[in-house]
Amino acid sequence: MRFKRKINKNNEDKDNGKNSIKSVLADEDGNFSIIASSLLLIGFLLLSIIVLNIAIEERNESHEIISSNNYQYVMNDYIRNLPILEREALEELSEEVMKNKRPCLDSKSDLKEIVDGKLSDYNKQYYDNYNIQINSSLIAIENTSNPFSYKFKTYIRSVKGDYSFENIASSDVDCIGLKDPVPLLYCKSYHGLSLNDTDYNYGDSLSEFLKSNGVENYSFYINASSPLIIKKCPFDPYKHHGDDNGKVMKNCRDNGYYHESRDGACYLCRLEGKSGCEHYGFETFINPQKTNETGRVSACGSDHVIFSDDIYPGVEVIYYSENGLNEILYLDPHGHKVKYGMSGF
Numbered sequence: 001m002r003f004k005r006k007i008n009k010n011n012e013d014k015d016n017g018k019n020s021i022k023s024v025l026a027d028e029d030g031n032f033s034i035i036a037s038s039l040l041l042i043g044f045l046l047l048s049i050i051v052l053n054i055a056i057e058e059r060n061e062s063h064e065i066i067s068s069n070n071y072q073y074v075m076n077d078y079i080r081n082l083p084i085l086e087r088e089a090l091e092e093l094s095e096e097v098m099k100n101k102r103p104c105l106d107s108k109s110d111l112k113e114i115v116d117g118k119l120s121d122y123n124k125q126y127y128d129n130y131n132i133q134i135n136s137s138l139i140a141i142e143n144t145s146n147p148f149s150y151k152f153k154t155y156i157r158s159v160k161g162d163y164s165f166e167n168i169a170s171s172d173v174d175c176i177g178l179k180d181p182v183p184l185l186y187c188k189s190y191h192g193l194s195l196n197d198t199d200y201n202y203g204d205s206l207s208e209f210l211k212s213n214g215v216e217n218y219s220f221y222i223n224a225s226s227p228l229i230i231k232k233c234p235f236d237p238y239k240h241h242g243d244d245n246g247k248v249m250k251n252c253r254d255n256g257y258y259h260e261s262r263d264g265a266c267y268l269c270r271l272e273g274k275s276g277c278e279h280y281g282f283e284t285f286i287n288p289q290k291t292n293e294t295g296r297v298s299a300c301g302s303d304h305v306i307f308s309d310d311i312y313p314g315v316e317v318i319y320y321s322e323n324g325l326n327e328i329l330y331l332d333p334h335g336h337k338v339k340y341g342m343s344g345f
């Protein structure tokens with residue numbers, strides 16, 4: 001009807017132009033506002049529902065974020081403590097070797113046993129304190145380009161409620177400050193070996209050991225000494241040991257430092273009673289007793305030479321003299337003398 005009326009009106013007002021269109025709009029105003037308000041109301045309701053839903057979801061989500069952040073924080077803390085735990089295990093193994101005077105058959109597998117035991121206690125603590133279930137174990141110990149440091153790899157899987165976490169954590173574990181068991185393991189059956197907090201004092205043990213290995217001037221190592229504690233020599237490059245008239249070497253020997261060496265054993269192989277190994281390792285020197293004699297020759301004083309099946313000779317190198325007594329090393333002229341910058345001595 002309205003449509004019709006509109007046509008009539010259009011016909012009637014054919015000549016009135018703009019005025020007739022205006023009146024049509026005015027006529028429909030009532031219906032139009034009802035529809036518009038309804039649409040607006042529906043829109044508003046829909047919007048409210050959406051907004052409310054989002055708000056609820058956000059609340060749940062933020063709750064989840066807080067609990068997952070907390071979980072992540074606890075797991076990060078767990079991983080941060082692994083190097084400490086693993087270093088403790090290395091020290092325990094080292095102390096065991098020293099105490100029993102017996103080398104490990106397989107230091108990596110012994111170490112894994114100790115670390116896994118510690119991890120299991122550690123995981124129990126995390127379950128008791130945080131209700132997080134953790135399974136972890138040491139899966140690899142790798143030598144690195146730094147012979148004083150190993151890479152320990154630990155597999156970790158943990159679960160808390162809906163969350164789970166899986167990771168292989170890498171820790172740097174070093175042997176600095178631990179005891180070197182090599183002299184003890186080689187000389188234990190010879191009389192006279194003793195040790196204090198910092199050094200081995202060989203008494204007659206080393207000379208007897210050298211004698212039984214066919215070294216001619218074995219007696220030059222009576223009352224020799226060598227370091228007990230692994231300390232990395234800071235005088236690098238090593239050819240500076242001869243600097244300042246030998247005072248650098250004097251400082252090095254007074255402190256009992258160890259040096260990187262391809263021929264010397266790494267720490268884990270030392271725990272197996274080896275003085276040399278296929279890994280990049282380190283060496284230290286055996287210091288003969290101070291002497292007033294000169295020009296002597298005996299076994300080369302690098303520990304991987306002295307404690308080996310192939311002991312070769314070294315010439316006397318005097319790096320310090322006081323009151324007529326010389327502090328010396330026996331070094332092979334073309335190897336260790338050159339490496340440590342002692343060729344002029």
Ligand SMILES: [Zn+2]
Pocket residue numbers: 233234235241252253257258259
């Ligand atoms: Zn040094």
Ligand SMILES: [Zn+2]
Pocket residue numbers: 265266267268269270277278279280281
């Ligand atoms: Zn090794």
